Amino acid sequence: MSPTEELVKARDLVKIYRLEGVEVHALRGVAFDIRCGEFVSIMGPSGSGKSTLMHIIGCLDRPTSGSVLIDGQETKELTDNELAAIRNKKIGFVFQTFNLLPRMSALKNVELPLIYAGFGLGERARRAKETLEAVGLGERINHRPSQLSGGQQQRVAIARALVNDPSLILADEPTGNLDSKSGAEVMSILEGLHDQGRTIILVTHELYVAEHAQRIIRILDGEIVSDEWVENCRSLGRR
Amino acid sequence: MDILESFRLALGGLAANKMRSALTMLGVIIGVSAVILLVSIGSGVKADISREIMGLGSNVTMVLPGKIEMHPGAGQTGGSLGLVNKLALDHVEALKREGAHIKEALPILSSAASMRYTNLSRTVDVVGTAPEYPAVRNFPVAEGRFFSAGEVGGLRRVCVLGQTVAEDFFGDSNPVGERISLSDQKFTVIGVMTEKGGGAMGINLDDQVFVPVTVAQNLFGTENLSLIFVEAASQADVDLAMVEAKRILARRLDENDFTVLAQEELLGILQTVVGTLTLMLGGIASISLLVGGIGIMNIMLVSVTERTREIGIRKAVGAKTYDISIQFVIEATTLSVIGGTVGIILGALGSLVARSFLPSQITAWSVVLAFFFAAGVGIFFGVYPAYKASHLDPIEALRYE
Numbered sequence A: 001m002s003p004t005e006e007l008v009k010a011r012d013l014v015k016i017y018r019l020e021g022v023e024v025h026a027l028r029g030v031a032f033d034i035r036c037g038e039f040v041s042i043m044g045p046s047g048s049g050k051s052t053l054m055h056i057i058g059c060l061d062r063p064t065s066g067s068v069l070i071d072g073q074e075t076k077e078l079t080d081n082e083l084a085a086i087r088n089k090k091i092g093f094v095f096q097t098f099n100l101l102p103r104m105s106a107l108k109n110v111e112l113p114l115i116y117a118g119f120g121l122g123e124r125a126r127r128a129k130e131t132l133e134a135v136g137l138g139e140r141i142n143h144r145p146s147q148l149s150g151g152q153q154q155r156v157a158i159a160r161a162l163v164n165d166p167s168l169i170l171a172d173e174p175t176g177n178l179d180s181k182s183g184a185e186v187m188s189i190l191e192g193l194h195d196q197g198r199t200i201i202l203v204t205h206e207l208y209v210a211e212h213a214q215r216i217i218r219i220l221d222g223e224i225v226s227d228e229w230v231e232n233c234r235s236l237g238r239r
Numbered sequence B: 001m002d003i004l005e006s007f008r009l010a011l012g013g014l015a016a017n018k019m020r021s022a023l024t025m026l027g028v029i030i031g032v033s034a035v036i037l038l039v040s041i042g043s044g045v046k047a048d049i050s051r052e053i054m055g056l057g058s059n060v061t062m063v064l065p066g067k068i069e070m071h072p073g074a075g076q077t078g079g080s081l082g083l084v085n086k087l088a089l090d091h092v093e094a095l096k097r098e099g100a101h102i103k104e105a106l107p108i109l110s111s112a113a114s115m116r117y118t119n120l121s122r123t124v125d126v127v128g129t130a131p132e133y134p135a136v137r138n139f140p141v142a143e144g145r146f147f148s149a150g151e152v153g154g155l156r157r158v159c160v161l162g163q164t165v166a167e168d169f170f171g172d173s174n175p176v177g178e179r180i181s182l183s184d185q186k187f188t189v190i191g192v193m194t195e196k197g198g199g200a201m202g203i204n205l206d207d208q209v210f211v212p213v214t215v216a217q218n219l220f221g222t223e224n225l226s227l228i229f230v231e232a233a234s235q236a237d238v239d240l241a242m243v244e245a246k247r248i249l250a251r252r253l254d255e256n257d258f259t260v261l262a263q264e265e266l267l268g269i270l271q272t273v274v275g276t277l278t279l280m281l282g283g284i285a286s287i288s289l290l291v292g293g294i295g296i297m298n299i300m301l302v303s304v305t306e307r308t309r310e311i312g313i314r315k316a317v318g319a320k321t322y323d324i325s326i327q328f329v330i331e332a333t334t335l336s337v338i339g340g341t342v343g344i345i346l347g348a349l350g351s352l353v354a355r356s357f358l359p360s361q362i363t364a365w366s367v368v369l370a371f372f373f374a375a376g377v378g379i380f381f382g383v384y385p386a387y388k389a390s391h392l393d394p395i396e397a398l399r400y401e
């Protein structure tokens, strides 16, 4: 795959929620392309539709109209199970609230995508362990989420997103529930992933977080208001 | 995801809530063990009745008072057993005298009476009959002798004790020659029967006291016989003997006042009754199994709700509908299969315990049926919660608090 090829193509995405007869227009025609290897931030105030957009790109949800192509594949016509397969193999999702299974060790949590990818017991444990080591949690693989700090839990979640070697990492306010030190750790991991050539879309409403990316898309009330390159910010030595 | 992994996940889910899993299983355990126990008692009673009636001897038929009707095909029995009772000793004499194919006719008049010896006293079955009883019933005397025709004619108060009665009142000592009282009348013990073993329908043949039928008529203040055994000259003559018995009695009685029954007929009637009863008991027990199944469904639905977030997370990382539903179906099935297995073991133990005071016989079909019914109930009641779980919207599931 050449680095200039489009990994995500979003076309006229509209999402309307209907609540007791009231229509909420969460997205009003959002369109953009994201190429392989890009690190993009999506910014906007609370309620502007960032999470909705991420869920649609991440194949967790379907748009009311419009289409998303992942890796050149149109997702509109796919069945729920085919979308599940895309989530499993091509996309790694990092949530603001970590979304780890509380009764399972870090290792078991990271193994989860591998279970559904059909890997055997030994291969799963080996890959999950490797990935946890890569995010600096090699010593904590048998800890449960409740025995880990917020930053550590988010790193487990990142390991889980990475373990199946997806082409696209989606992070929805990954630092939103973290103190600034843990947040910085998480951001440096994401930057490291970008340096390894992964494509990352990061949602945040804080500029200093957004500026880790090369490109910032701003949305407001479900519409893109700006889409700019911030190459200069990164070269100012923020990294 | 392979099936082994599904089992691992499901067992993990059950282990996480051990108390709840155990209580849910209890419903199935009770249901299955009730089915096994009740059906085994029903089958045991049925087998006992067969043995009992077959034990009459193949050339013996019975005349019962009243009309017992078999509705062909309907599998039902009805009638007025014992309501109108006009069988008398005259009829026994007539059968003996006029039946060319009838070798012997034996009157039976039985009822309960209180028996007393020294300071011991309890209720026994008193059977008034004729001297031919041991020969016709193939039930010989062990000690002493049976009463004679003279003693019947002379209304002599003599009696022959069944094994159990003899043991209960006299222990190891010989009762022959002792005086006992039945309903406050004095009797001389002249013999003790051999041991025959327990019978069906609550009749223990060893727990009886035999007296001359004439004496029994006095004792109970009735002329009416409980039944008449008719022995044919040979097995080939049984049908002829039955026809003769009917003809002889019809001349003296209304046709609604007696019934001549072949062994097979009697067996058929009783087995139908017991079979119906067994089915009814099994049915009632099955309802409790069904309730156990609903318990499984209930707990699975609770579990789905509780684990909504977990389901959302699993779906977010790529679980397909099948992956989620199989996990819940296996959980439900595991509950019911383990419950079913434990239930079978408990039911079998219960039936062994019951054997000491009731006839019981574990039948393979009840075990197989209860097991597959339990497993089926688990699958059936697991499918809906599993369907519900697997079709949760991932985003809504992740939002669930």
Ligand SMILES: Nc1ncnc2c1ncn2[C@@H]1O[C@H](COP(=O)(O)OP(=O)(O)O)[C@@H](O)[C@H]1O
Pocket: A017, A018, A019, A024, A025, A026, A044, A045, A046, A047, A048, A049, A050, A051, A052, A053
């Ligand atoms: N499931 C839903 N049902 C109804 N309205 C929703 C739902 N999800 C989001 N919304 C609405 O859509 C809008 C965008 O929400 P969201 O994408 O979560 O915004 P952000 O992530 O930028 O804070 C908000 O007005 C929100 O209330």
Ligand SMILES: [Mg+2]
Pocket: A050, A051, A052
């Ligand atoms: Mg959001």
